[in-house]
Amino acid sequence: MSSNNKRKGKYETSSESDNVDSEEEARRKDLKERDEFSDRLKKKDEEKRRNIVHASERRAYEEAAKRLKLENEDREKIIPALRVRSRRKYLEKRKEDKLMELEADIADDEYLFEDEILTERERKERQHKKELLKLAQEHEKARELERIQRYHMPKDLGKGSTADYIEVDELEKVPLSEQKKWEKDQMSSAVFSFGSKDAVKKDEYELVLEDKIEFIQALPLLGTKNDKKQPELTEYQKKRLDIEETKKSLPVYPFKEDLIAAVRDHQVLIIEGETGSGKTTQIPQYLHEAGFTDGGKKIGCTQPRRVAAMSVAARVAQEMNVKLGNEVGYAIRFEDCTSERTIIKYMTDGTLHREFLSEPDLLSYSVMIIDEAHERTLHTDILFGLVKDIARFRSDLKLLISSATLDAQKFSQFFDDAPIFRIPGRRFPVDIYYTKAPEADYVDACVISVLQIHATQPLGDILVFLTGQEEIETCQESLADRMRRLGSKVKELIILPVYANLPSEMQSKIFEPTPPGARKVILATNIAETSVTIDNIIYVIDPGFAKQNHFNSRTGMESLMVVPISKASANQRAGRAGRVAAGKCFRLYTAWAYKHELEENTIPEIQRINLGNAVLMLKALGINDVVRFDFLDPPPHETLVLALEQLYAIGALNHHGELTKLGRRMAEFPVDPMMAKMLLASEEYKCSEEVVTISAMLSVNGAIFYRPKDKIIHADTARKNFNHIGGDHLSLLNVYNQWRDSDFSTQWCYENFIQYRSLRRARDVREQLVGLMQRVEIEMVSNPTETDNIKKAITAGYFYHIARLSKGGSYKTVKHNQSVTIHPNSALFEELPRWLLYHELVFTTKEFMRQVIEIQSKWLLEVAPHYYKQKELEDSTNTKMPKTIGRSTRTE
């Protein structure tokens, strides 16, 4: 802190010119210290790597010995079976050969010898041969037929009525049963639509559909698959097929050689392909086989999501018949499942972004694949600029950028017109329907559409996209209510919500198979657009809206707003109906609106969020001119300027814009720079344990308190019990410490209406932060009762976020003089302290400060004397007082 206080900046109003020399000296000293610190970090990393190598060598040796033993045992077990199999294969082949031989024999015979010149014996022999061939061919046919029949063998022909009977065969248990059911229903409705039974039903539907919505069909989203000819393999079948077979059946397989050649010929390649082509799992394996991992180099592949990185790595390890974590591994936050033997490494884009700090040239990689680039996460967007830069001086590094169809051209342009390699995907066609007129109330329109589908369309599950928890709950109630009124007139409808904050056991219900004769309707947020994939969806209802976060760099305020989705997003949603069979997508907006009102693509994240951490990372990577960094889509200029200004204010940059030692230490933390500053400041105030806990709790975005609709009062009283008079940060500390004292109990969470998942995450974050504190050479000390010290440490990081009470009882931010209000969830909602520090500003119904603590204005002079002047901190009623009086109160 002290070095920070000595530095003079643009906020310093006096004596600037007098101290140029000492200032320059301080700057040089700081830079020297910074570089020494960086060197120490490097040494630590090397040491860690060496230790890992030692440990993993030992582990590898043990594993190899174990595997050898197992393999020998297996071999003994397997050999007889292998013999039988090869014998069978031989016989099969021999039969084929013999048949062909016979066929050729007859043909030759007929060609060479005319009928009349043959003797009786010869004629009979020919006849015999012909019959033999015919019999053999028929036998083959019969076998074929038998196979088909077995394929359709009914599984459970019990006493139940035939109407409830669904054809499910052994080989086709889980995902595709729904498709068959759907096909069967479609067939039966076509055949039996004149039956009296249906006539009655029709009347009932009229009842349901008195307020139906009229849809018109437009061009379908074309699929590459025909569901009749080419049924997708079920998990069960896949396991039965040889892994090799499966690999060969993937759409990417025929392109293997071309792809390898293209990678050899070009340094950067854009891979354009729909999901389901197998590119993510296969391309790294092809490149490995082609020798790109020779010399101990790795192939890296980034994914936007943790689960994807883990599951893809597991799949590839299985295909390559290696243990996960050895040759094939993955790295995500909190979990590094790789070893020094790893040659194919899957990771999240954020992990690679962070890896740049310790390996800025990616020297250990020969190939880097950025997958799902079209999703344009903050991390992939920054990675584009970084890898493009590296590729210039590392000609041996190959880059593959993999993206969905629309953006490939743009990526190609960015990477100096890199060639585009197209791979076809696998998807069923989806018919798209638009409404004839715009819908006023889309939640209501969703309810009607669901009932309409339920009444008129063949069985198959429905996915509805809504914007948030509240809408989902309203829709759920309304649907349940209307279904109750319809009673037994319609088939069962299972209504299931899914959104990120829903407890996981309730989320997992969406994966349970739909009972026969019933239909499932899933009410989801955007979580179902990319993150969660639900099988058996045949119908999608898309109102065309989503909540989106925007950061306003002028006011420093975030707002979560409902906005129309983009065309890309609408198509992604529609595609969710075509995963297992041909599907239908009902858009609750007009075709005209789609064409003229929706944007082509969603605004990339980098243009919508606060870039404090991203800019700090770039600075730490030695990129000094952040404004001119090679962005695919540059963020707003003001956002970058604000980030730089804040970094300067908190002392991460000096007045030359260079990274300071403090800034270098801050860059080690995967948090907002202000939070990093608060963590570092906790050293001085001897409360690192408490501040680390608070940081971890603030990092799990507001999803700590669970508030089920039927127990709102209980939940709210439970929440109030944690409130701390000092403010919300201390309340969060309370929650965590009480949970810790309960031995991290789930039961405790349940009783106190706390989301266990969130606290567990806070614990993970906390552990990581503790590790990083030690890395930046800070001791962990605890002083739980010194709340003023804890608050001072927070202030040292967040002195940029101060609001003061003005005359009318409302608050104004010091920085922008913006009117703001304490959030009603706050412990200080009913108090009105003179000075407040807020963690974030959000615009919802009003401008709210979320997570606030009370502070004393004199602390601001203590922690940020370069930023605040006594005069600014005088109460508005005191501003006219003589200066001397103001100064006399100064605490130093």
Place this chain on the structure above:
DNA sequence: GAGCACTGC
């Protein structure tokens, strides 16, 4: 007296 879309480090 309000309400947390979704990821990721």
